[in-house]
Amino acid sequence: MAFLRQFLPSVFLSIFIINGCCSSNSTPLSFSCGNGLEFRYPFWQRSHNRDNYGYPSLGISCIDKTPKIQLGSHLYHVKRVNNSEKTLLVSFYESTDTICPVASHAVRMNSSASFLTYSNDVNMIHFFYNCTVYPSGVEPIKCLQIGAKHAYVFLEGSVPEFDWKGYCESLVTIPVMNKSIDGSLATSFGKAMNEGFELKWSPNHDCRLCEVSGGFCIFDDNNIQKFSCSCGQGRRYASCHNQGLVTSEFKIGLLSIGLIVCCLTIAGLVFYIVKKRRNGIYKKGFNPLPSSGR
Numbered sequence: 001m002a003f004l005r006q007f008l009p010s011v012f013l014s015i016f017i018i019n020g021c022c023s024s025n026s027t028p029l030s031f032s033c034g035n036g037l038e039f040r041y042p043f044w045q046r047s048h049n050r051d052n053y054g055y056p057s058l059g060i061s062c063i064d065k066t067p068k069i070q071l072g073s074h075l076y077h078v079k080r081v082n083n084s085e086k087t088l089l090v091s092f093y094e095s096t097d098t099i100c101p102v103a104s105h106a107v108r109m110n111s112s113a114s115f116l117t118y119s120n121d122v123n124m125i126h127f128f129y130n131c132t133v134y135p136s137g138v139e140p141i142k143c144l145q146i147g148a149k150h151a152y153v154f155l156e157g158s159v160p161e162f163d164w165k166g167y168c169e170s171l172v173t174i175p176v177m178n179k180s181i182d183g184s185l186a187t188s189f190g191k192a193m194n195e196g197f198e199l200k201w202s203p204n205h206d207c208r209l210c211e212v213s214g215g216f217c218i219f220d221d222n223n224i225q226k227f228s229c230s231c232g233q234g235r236r237y238a239s240c241h242n243q244g245l246v247t248s249e250f251k252i253g254l255l256s257i258g259l260i261v262c263c264l265t266i267a268g269l270v271f272y273i274v275k276k277r278r279n280g281i282y283k284k285g286f287n288p289l290p291s292s293g294r
């Protein structure tokens with residue numbers, strides 16, 4: 001009986017581990033930064049994402065009730081989200097100048113932002129600031145003229161031949177929406193910059209399979225290749241149709257936990273039997289009294 005009392009808990013423990021421990025919320029929560037814009041999966045709130053639901057690049061930081069998203073090494077203001085189109089509209093948030101803003105940095109997306117792309121309605125524009133030699137026949141940005149220094153802006157594909165790098169202090173490339181450019185870019189760039197640019201999100205192959213099966217994708221913080229699919233009840237599968245365990249790493253992990261539990265149980269059993277025998281021998285050999293107590 002004592003043996004069973006020792007043995008049963010480990011059996012229950014291994015059943016518990018194999019069934020999946022540490023259950024998490026079965027659906028990701030929606031959230032808002034307090035300005036009325038609501039975010040749902042695959043967005044997630046930075047510093048609140050205990051369960052790692054959502055796409056790695058769609059983490060939202062709430063700063064002064066304003067939602068911010070990180071692209072490359074900069075934060076951008078999230079102005080709108082369209083869940084049915086899977087698009088979001090973002091803008092520079094440092095710039096408070098609505099008429100004649102200066103692009104303080106280029107917009108770059110990390111390779112880790114593989115779940116985000118520019119929408120089809122985005123055009124890249126190139127700024128050349130503080131040029132001391134001017135190309136002929138090109139309209140400068142009047143409001144950015146500082147003494148003899150001129151600034152220029154062009155659509156991608158229509159930058160005139162000129163030694164821009166040689167004659168201008170800084171070159172910055174940013175995306176804007178096609179439809180927000182009307183007439184001359186040199187006069188409408190401010191409006192276009194303030195409107196911002198649209199991004200589209202889409203899952204990668206494995207995550208799409210998970211979502212199609214009704215699950216939610218879960219990514220590892222440090223390694224986005226470590227992917228799993230949550231189908232409720234805290235269980236993690238590759239997809240909710242194929243309820244196999246996720247990665248081979250996870251399988252190996254489970255297998256080794258199982259083996260360890262098994263070995264420990266056997267070791268415990270052997271130890272118990274040996275100890276009991278020894279006690280028996282000891283008692284028989286040196287203590288002829290009947291076994292004590294009970």
Ligand SMILES: *[C@@H]1O[C@H](CO)[C@@H](O)[C@H](O)[C@H]1NC(C)=O
Pocket residue numbers: 057070071072073110112113
């Ligand atoms: C993008 O790269 C920068 C540095 O290159 C890094 O600081 C930042 O965390 C990365 N952003 C994301 C979303 O991975």
Ligand SMILES: *[C@@H]1O[C@H](CO)[C@@H](O)[C@H](O)[C@H]1NC(C)=O
Pocket residue numbers: 081082083084085
């Ligand atoms: C999302 O985009 C579609 C198509 O452009 C539009 O009909 C719908 O109203 C948009 N939804 C939101 C919440 O903006």
Ligand SMILES: *[C@@H]1O[C@H](CO)[C@@H](O)[C@H](O)[C@H]1NC(C)=O
Pocket residue numbers: 120121122123178
């Ligand atoms: C916006 O510009 C891009 C790049 O020039 C182009 O491919 C796309 O068709 C344009 N979209 C619209 C709606 O004009």
Ligand SMILES: *[C@@H]1O[C@H](CO)[C@@H](O)[C@H](O)[C@H]1NC(C)=O
Pocket residue numbers: 102129130146149169170
């Ligand atoms: C242009 O030059 C002015 C002063 O000469 C400087 O304050 C400003 O930061 C420069 N702008 C850019 C975008 O380099």
